[in-house]
Structures are given as C-alpha cells and as structure tokens.
Amino acid sequence: GESVGLHLPTLSVQEGDNSIINCAYSNSASDYFIWYKQESGKGPQFIIDIRSNMDKRQGQRVTVLLNKTVKHLSLQIAATQPGDSAVYFCAEHGSARQLTFGSGTQLTVLP
Amino acid sequence: ETGVTQTPRHLVMGMTNKKSLKCEQHLGHNAMYWYKQSAKKPLELMFVYNFKEQTENNSVPSRFSPECPNSSHLFLHLHTLQPEDSALYLCASSQRGGQGEKLFFGSGTQLSVL
Numbered sequence: 378g379e380s381v382g383l384h385l386p387t388l389s390v391q392e393g394d395n396s397i398i399n400c401a402y403s404n405s406a407s408d409y410f411i412w413y414k415q416e417s418g419k420g421p422q423f424i425i426d427i428r429s430n431m432d433k434r435q436g437q438r439v440t441v442l443l444n445k446t447v448k449h450l451s452l453q454i455a456a457t458q459p460g461d462s463a464v465y466f467c468a469e470h471g472s473a474r475q476l477t478f479g480s481g482t483q484l485t486v487l488p
Numbered sequence: 489e490t491g492v493t494q495t496p497r498h499l500v501m502g503m504t505n506k507k508s509l510k511c512e513q514h515l516g517h518n519a520m521y522w523y524k525q526s527a528k529k530p531l532e533l534m535f536v537y538n539f540k541e542q543t544e545n546n547s548v549p550s551r552f553s554p555e556c557p558n559s560s561h562l563f564l565h566l567h568t569l570q571p572e573d574s575a576l577y578l579c580a581s582s583q584r585g586g587q588g589e590k591l592f593f594g595s596g597t598q599l600s601v602l
Contacts, residue, residue, distance in 0.1 A: 478531040
C-alpha cells in the first residue's frame with residue numbers, strides 16, 4: 378500500500394537560517410505532491426505543490442524538490458521566521474486517487 | 489480564511505449523546521471530505537462526496553454518519569461514540585477533475601468524548 382513518511386518528527390532552527398524538511402514516499406506512480414503547514418488550533422494550509430514531471434518548484438521563500446529516483450520530497454524554507462513554527466506534512470496523490478498524508482514534522486524556530 | 493468553515497470549533501460529548509458537525513465551503517468546489525486527525529498520526533480519510541454523492545467510505549464505523557445535502561454543505565452526525573473517537577475532525581473541499589487535487593481545509597472541530 379501507499380505510505381508517506383517524514384525523516385524527522387521534530388526540527389529546530391535558528392531564526393534567519395534555512396530549514397529543510399524531508400519526506401519519503403513509497404508509490405512510484407504518484408504524480409502529484411503537496412506540502413501543508415498546520416499551526417496550532419488551525420487546519421492544514423496549502424504551501425506549495427509539484428507534479429511528477431518537475432523536479433523543483435519555487436514559491437515565496439519556499440522551494441520543493443522532488444527526486445523520483447529515490448522517491449524523496451523536500452521542503453526548503455529560506456530565512457526561517459518565528460511565524461514558520463508549525464507542523465509540516467507532505468501528501469502524495471497516487472493510484473488510490475486520494476491524497477495520502479505523512480505524519481508531519483514539528484518545526485520550531487528559535488530566537 | 490480558507491473558504492471552508494467548520495462549526496463548532498470544540499465539542500465535548502458523552503458516549504450516549506448525539507451531535508452533528510457542520511462544514512460549509514464558499515469556494516465553488518464540487519468535492520467535500522471528512523478527515524480524522526489524531527495526535528502524532530497522519531490524517532485519516534473518512535468520507536468523500538463528489539457532487540453530493542458519496543464516493544468513498546474508508547471503513548468508518550456506523551456511529552459516524554455523513555450527510556451532504558448540496559455541494560457546499562457537509563455534515564457529520566455522531567452517536568454513541570467511544571473515547572477513542574476523540575480527535576480533530578477536519579472538513580476539506582476540492583475541485584475534482586484536475587490532475588491532482590489541492591484540498592482546502594477548515595479549522596476543524598476538536599472533539600472530546602467522555
């Protein structure tokens with residue numbers, strides 16, 4: 378079956394540093410991937426997505442990298458700010474035609 | 489504001505109570521979803537509705553009963569729940585038909601079953 382995993386359950390970074398959050402997926406047929414951010418007391422919020430025909434996509438301060446060879450997805454946040462503290466999780470859209478979500482990484486930004 | 493509104497935000501109920509969760513989306517989407525989010529676990533898909541028709545029921549116990557009267561509204565009726573049903577219940581919507589679907593989530597209902 379499909380599974381999506383996060384490499385680390387928690388990540389702490391200094392304010393102003395770059396953050397990298399990793400995600401591994403198991404279904405090589407997955408064709409669409411999304412990163413979500415979930416702050417305390419809120420629902421998941423869309424950050425950025427990428428299709429399988431791309432290996433990199435950039436947004437405002439965020440970049441998603443897709444390595445289909447090793448089935449790995451990463452989210453890079455540039456100049457991490459206190460407001461970036463949240464749980465981040467990836468999701469893949471695979472053969473089940475539904476999004477499969479990972480467990481999430483708690484990002485803490487230190488002053 | 490994501491365009492998906494859930495009420496109530498918090499709910500405490502006993503195992504013999506009957507309650508309902510409500511979700512409304514203002515995005516013009518044609519698909520709506522219920523997800524369960526438990527601590528330190530991935531989001532679990534419960535139900536999917538496309539154009540008001542239920543297309544997915546992920547082996548959810550019958551004590552959870554969804555209702556979708558139109559494409560903008562979704563309910564989750566709860567009765568005789570168990571303490572292990574305590575979780576954050578999230579509603580989401582999407583525009584079906586595209587390649588890959590971006591879900592828009594509400595803020596959820598934090599449910600505690602005593």
